[in-house]
Amino acid sequence: MKRPTIADVARRAGVSKGAVSYALNGQPGVSEATRQRILAVAAEIGFSRSSAARALSGSASDAIGLALCRPARTLGIEPFFMELISGVEAELSARSYALTLQVVADQDAEIAVYRRWWGERRVDGVLVCDLRTDDRRVPVLEELGLPAVVIGGPGGTGRLASVWSDDAAALVETVEYLAALGHRRIARVGGLPELLHTSIRTEAFTQVCRRLDLPDAVTVPSDYTGEEGARATRRLLSSPARPTAVIYDNDVMAIAGLSVAQEMGLAVPGDLSIVAWDDSPLCRLVHPPLTALGRDIPAYGVHAARQLLAVIGGASVGEFRDETAHLTPRGSTASPLRIG
Amino acid sequence: MKRPTIADVARRAGVSKGAVSYALNGQPGVSEATRQRILAVAAEIGFSRSSAARALSGSASDAIGLALCRPARTLGIEPFFMELISGVEAELSARSYALTLQVVADQDAEIAVYRRWWGERRVDGVLVCDLRTDDRRVPVLEELGLPAVVIGGPGGTGRLASVWSDDAAALVETVEYLAALGHRRIARVGGLPELLHTSIRTEAFTQVCRRLDLPDAVTVPSDYTGEEGARATRRLLSSPARPTAVIYDNDVMAIAGLSVAQEMGLAVPGDLSIVAWDDSPLCRLVHPPLTALGRDIPAYGVHAARQLLAVIGGASVGEFRDETAHLTPRGSTASPLRIG
């Protein structure tokens, strides 16, 4: 059984194929009555336009691309991407756009995917994640002319549109909160050092600690996995002047840190306060629940998708500053116990 | 700057467009020398075939679809889907297939998406998740003739190909293990009751408990969220004959259950043993680490994708039985303490 084409609709509605096309695209060229009749016929015979034929005729492919460059093991465990995707989807489905997903091994593979997608006209634009310091993907996308929105920044996005959140401000708020509780030795377990937002956080951390005259504002680099988070925590808690508070760059590492503290016989929050970035349901599941920096990630995805659709639509789009993460104090932070 | 077409390659290589097409598709019709020359020219000018034109000419669209019908909040927190997707991707990228993802609100929306995808020739086939008892999607896909592989079963998949794992066997192994430790009152916090694998597990649970002569083999239905997992656990632990062991249908609920037990002053595993399904890094992060039922989810995705590509290729494909989940004992299970 062949699927109906635009010619079937035209024949059945007694009009030309062109008229059907205009009616379907909501363009002038057909009377309102004709348009309604055509739409009714199309619905009746279950017609939907071939996306291939549309794309070939110069229309958009009505799909956007998202290439994810993270090893499978961290992809699964971090809620961030799925939440982002669900937001992106919400915006795309509303406009009948499809999302093409591709997991890539490294930046070169990612760049090759962009070239292929654009060459094949498979996507109308892409969302770029995990912006790095001095990111090689940015100039390639600029050169290709592939519509793109970078999720990250500020800065480092060249002439590409972007959506970002003020991580520096969120970090400062957190350190000030811990300092107000009486903490003096605050450490941080950071994310992948090559990511731009990691260096933005690290820089902000160093500066605010200097301003508040806190010593030893050490950041231990990590990779977002629980194993590395645990290792970094052990190292920090074994040091002679161990910190009384640790800020983690994601929820998984924070939970691993909590476990390590308990293993080592340290009370949380009595002996150690813990703050997690990327608030998630996980933070509320553990005992004590974790104080966390959170924001609406699905909404972030919605905004990114909206920006991209605007770029695809030909609009001149710049930076969009999303909500700043806010701190939700829970049971894992308190004033440090007086020692001796 | 226009992107190169097959005509550009043909002109530059001094052959017809047809020859280029044959060369690119690895079909007979061109000599090996010519093929190499054509391929070299194509690479040189950065040519890739328009997927739209290919699809329109009757070739495959080289994309498969995955519609996910879960609320955003559970999508993010469960590693399962991301792990599955990373496996699916691994198989697809190797064959240059794209993955089109769509998050849908309910089964009707999902069915509409299948109809649209097929009508638009946007995908060559689909992967179907979260199989339900008496699933309405199955007959629709059969009628449409859309190549599909159902992830789930056994049973309930009609004439569609499927990939499944023997949850009943895994559950029996778990109950026998707990019984061997001396547990008599074992409960279970189940997943969404409408999912087929939930009812398969529930049925297996009831039967093995009867066989082992264990009383009160109660299953509390839930929805995979931490909140519901916590609520179900509170209910179980407050009952007069509280269980000494609980099996959870996912990791998130198990972690929530652990938290509740600790809140209520019950020692794990002394007073309560906990087993989590869907072993994940999370299970190793908490304290004590959770005994869990696990299997290789990315591999499951690889197998599902491979099956689907076979179906698309016209092969007659049936059920594929994947690895059975195996139990990894960790600190959350032990013999129950003798009660006074």
Add this chain to the structure above:
DNA sequence: CTGAAAGCGCTTACAG
């Protein structure tokens, strides 16, 4: 407001 026609970039019989 409508109809006939060209064209998008491929694939694939069909002659040579």
Add this chain to the structure above:
DNA sequence: CTGAAAGCGCTTACAG
């Protein structure tokens, strides 16, 4: 083994 040509299903100027 190669070349010329039709056709996939749309969109969009271009005449009427």
